[in-house]
Amino acid sequence: MTFDEFYKLFQGELQKAIKNAEERLHKTLSPEVKIVLHGAGHFGDLMDTLTAAKELYIGEDRFYRIIDLAVIKVSKKETTIFVRASSHRPGTFDQTWNNPPGSGPFKQLIPKEIIVEKEEDLMS
Amino acid sequence: MSHSGASDNPYRYTGQQFDALTGLYSLRARYYDPALGRFLSRDPAEPLLTLPRALNRYVYVADNPLNAADPSGRQAFTEYSLITEEDEESAADFYVIGAISLGLLPEGDFALFAAGLPLGMRIALLVVTLASVAGPAIAPEAYLSPQSQTPSTSPIATPTPSDMNRVTLYRAIGPAELSEVLTTGTYGYSPSGGGKYFAYTYEGAVRFAKSPFNANVEMTITSIDIPSEFLSRGYTFNDVGGAGWSIHFSDIVLPELYHVMSPIRILGSP
Numbered sequence: 497m498t499f500d501e502f503y504k505l506f507q508g509e510l511q512k513a514i515k516n517a518e519e520r521l522h523k524t525l526s527p528e529v530k531i532v533l534h535g536a537g538h539f540g541d542l543m544d545t546l547t548a549a550k551e552l553y554i555g556e557d558r559f560y561r562i563i564d565l566a567v568i569k570v571s572k573k574e575t576t577i578f579v580r581a582s583s584h585r586p587g588t589f590d591q592t593w594n595n596p597p598g599s600g601p602f603k604q605l606i607p608k609e610i611i612v613e614k615e616e617d618l619m620s
Numbered sequence: 621m622s623h624s625g626a627s628d629n630p631y632r633y634t635g636q637q638f639d640a641l642t643g644l645y646s647l648r649a650r651y652y653d654p655a656l657g658r659f660l661s662r663d664p665a666e667p668l669l670t671l672p673r674a675l676n677r678y679v680y681v682a683d684n685p686l687n688a689a690d691p692s693g694r695q696a697f698t699e700y701s702l703i704t705e706e707d708e709e710s711a712a713d714f715y716v717i718g719a720i721s722l723g724l725l726p727e728g729d730f731a732l733f734a735a736g737l738p739l740g741m742r743i744a745l746l747v748v749t750l751a752s753v754a755g756p757a758i759a760p761e762a763y764l765s766p767q768s769q770t771p772s773t774s775p776i777a778t779p780t781p782s783d784m785n786r787v788t789l790y791r792a793i794g795p796a797e798l799s800e801v802l803t804t805g806t807y808g809y810s811p812s813g814g815g816k817y818f819a820y821t822y823e824g825a826v827r828f829a830k831s832p833f834n835a836n837v838e839m840t841i842t843s844i845d846i847p848s849e850f851l852s853r854g855y856t857f858n859d860v861g862g863a864g865w866s867i868h869f870s871d872i873v874l875p876e877l878y879h880v881m882s883p884i885r886i887l888g889s890p
Contacts, residue, residue, distance in 0.1 A: 534814050534815050535810065535812045535813055535814025535815070536812055536813070536814075537812055537813055538813055539813045539815075539870060539872050540870050540872065561833070562833075564857070566855075566857055568855060578855060578857075578868075580815065580868065581812060582810075583810035583811055583812050583814050593833055595832075595833075603859070603861065603862070604860075605857035605859055605860075606857060606858040606860060607855065607856070607857050607858075608855075608856035608857065608858070608865075609856070
């Protein structure tokens with residue numbers, strides 16, 4: 497899997513996480529995404545999507561085995577997504593979590609709480 | 621281990637080679653000076669942190685020469701274990717045998733019982749006996765009576781006066797992390813900084829351990845108690861296809877977690 501393919505898969509999974517949060521909050525969320533990245537050498541660092549993808553991409557046939565995603569905070573300006581790469585030894589695509597099949601390492605989590613900042617400013 | 625009387629036999633105490641010219645025993649990894657009663661160099665094997673005597677890496681068999689030998693110059697326990705990457709199972713048996721030889725475990729039926737335990741439990745058995753000598757770094761009762769543990773089925777266990785405001789969390793761990801638990805009393809730190817997840821229920825940890833993802837890994841279920849207020853230091857998620865309701869603590873928070881948590885209980889195989 498090339499980086500572009502990986503990035504496209506990552507963006508698709510981020511969109512799923514945003515959609516899940518929108519359905520829960522009954523709000524349209526900002527498309528401006530910030531990633532809080534845990535793992536892959538980061539300790540909850542804030543970054544944009546492309547930077548996170550570069551950090552999470554290891555190679556064409558090597559992947560972090562599990563990469564969790566969940567929206568944890570929303571504001572009018574941006575949507576913050578928790579992303580966490582597991583510490584398992586990286587493996588092939590088939591060795592990733594891959595549930596549902598095709599999702600590869602990406603796993604959607606449901607947050608107990610989504611912090612909503614300035615709720616009145618959110619688009620309804 | 622000093623020797624008196626004339627002898628031309630170069631092989632003496634525990635069959636090790638004595639060099640008359642230097643007056644030293646060669647124990648392969650290092651030399652032992654019988655006059656000083658110590659090795660001339662540090663033990664190359666990492667010491668068991670639960671056994672303070674082993675932290676002095678110049679002493680012989682943790683100062684227990686009547687019950688132990690160290691023909692390699694490495695730790696007595698390591699020697700007994702005969703450990704190799706290919707043979708971890710038998711290594712665990714030898715760990716137990718080593719502990720029996722050191723007088724840390726009783727012989728007889730108990731040894732047979734120990735040999736019948738799974739790998740993780742056999743290693744745990746050794747550590748708990750070491751803890752009984754050195755002071756428990758990890759709750760001893762957790763090792764020997766996994767069946768007696770009553771896993772919580774609710775996200776927050778019903779508190780009793782003694783554990784008011786404490787929450788029990790569960791974590792499924794693989795062999796490497798089990799080793800970390802047994803040697804440090806903590807879950808360690810993830811090499812990539814990803815932090816650690818803990819399931820709110822025993823069933824959740826078991827479900828993750830038994831997922832196809834872990835099909836080829838020998839998993840062990842563990843648990844800890846933490847102050848309920850500490851839950852605010854992590855993010856709680858529902859991992860629907862995995863461990864269910866779980867909390868993530870970042871690597872930055874882990875030192876605090878390890879400070880406030882109870883000793884890790886090892887509940888056994890899922």
